[in-house]
Amino acid sequence: MSSLSWTTYQERLRDERLVLFLPCGALEQHGPHLPLGTDTLLSMAIAQSVAEQVNGLVAPVINYGYKSQPKSGGGQYFPGTTSLDGQSLSHITRDVIREFARHGVKHLVVVDGHYENQWFLTEGIDLALREIGPSSRLRIMRLEYWDFCTEETLSRVFPDGFPGFALEHAAVIETSLMLHYYPNLVHLDRIPVDDAAVFPPYDLYPPCIHWVPSSGVLSSAKAASAEKGAVIAQQVTESIAKAVVHEFMSEKLNDGG
Ligand code: ZN
Numbered sequence: 305m306s307s308l309s310w311t312t313y314q315e316r317l318r319d320e321r322l323v324l325f326l327p328c329g330a331l332e333q334h335g336p337h338l339p340l341g342t343d344t345l346l347s348m349a350i351a352q353s354v355a356e357q358v359n360g361l362v363a364p365v366i367n368y369g370y371k372s373q374p375k376s377g378g379g380q381y382f383p384g385t386t387s388l389d390g391q392s393l394s395h396i397t398r399d400v401i402r403e404f405a406r407h408g409v410k411h412l413v414v415v416d417g418h419y420e421n422q423w424f425l426t427e428g429i430d431l432a433l434r435e436i437g438p439s440s441r442l443r444i445m446r447l448e449y450w451d452f453c454t455e456e457t458l459s460r461v462f463p464d465g466f467p468g469f470a471l472e473h474a475a476v477i478e479t480s481l482m483l484h485y486y487p488n489l490v491h492l493d494r495i496p497v498d499d500a501a502v503f504p505p506y507d508l509y510p511p512c513i514h515w516v517p518s519s520g521v522l523s524s525a526k527a528a529s530a531e532k533g534a535v536i537a538q539q540v541t542e543s544i545a546k547a548v549v550h551e552f553m554s555e556k557l558n559d560g561g
Pocket residue numbers: 334342343417418473474478
């Protein structure tokens with residue numbers, strides 16, 4: 305979207321079926337081997353891959369996210385992790401959606417690449433829809449891309465058993481996807497050898513820094529590979545594209561559904 309002129313953008317919007325994608329990431333430590341922008345870069349890459357499959361358009365990414373939590377992103381103690389208050393993220397989301405609605409966008413997909421964002425994106429979507437009112441034809445899908453991984457993909461990527469998404473921060477899935485989309489930004493020789501983190505079933509405030517491995521990686525990324533990244537990227541983007549077509553482009557829309 306940012307590389308189009310306003311007139312070209314307006315022409316693209318004349319197609320009633322145009323789908324706009326809003327990637328949302330974070331600036332957050334991802335271990336010594338992945339860049340701070342990992343969640344931003346992956347949400348952009350996945351949004352772009354899906355957009356290509358449905359002739360969609362990608363809006364500029366929201367590249368700061370909600371505060372990193374110890375049990376999902378290592379927490380706020382690491383240099384580089386740079387986060388927004390929840391209300392700020394909700395308001396940024398609300399503001400850009402209100403603008404998209406004003407342009408006449410009818411289909412928006414919010415592609416989240418940072419776990420901690422999800423309820424603040426949800427809040428921003430709700431505030432925007434409340435503000436633009438029920439007469440608007442804007443419909444919005446919000447998703448976390450990893451939720452689209454099928455059992456089959458997980459068993460191919462984790463032949464010894466999937467440890468669960470909770471410990472996947474800077475681990476096999478993100479490292480493999482980064483090797484697939486941005487191989488030059490990954491430092492395989494710096495993957496740490498820490499044991500997987502073990503967390504109690506509660507949180508503490510202020511957070512307990514010793515819960516988190518000092519590398520910031522929550523489980524080993526040693527088994528990551530570009531081939532696994534390609535498997536995940538292909539299956540996930542195809543599944544997201546299928547959901548977008550199902551919700552936004554199937555015949556039921558023609559009768560105002
Ligand atoms: Zn991440």
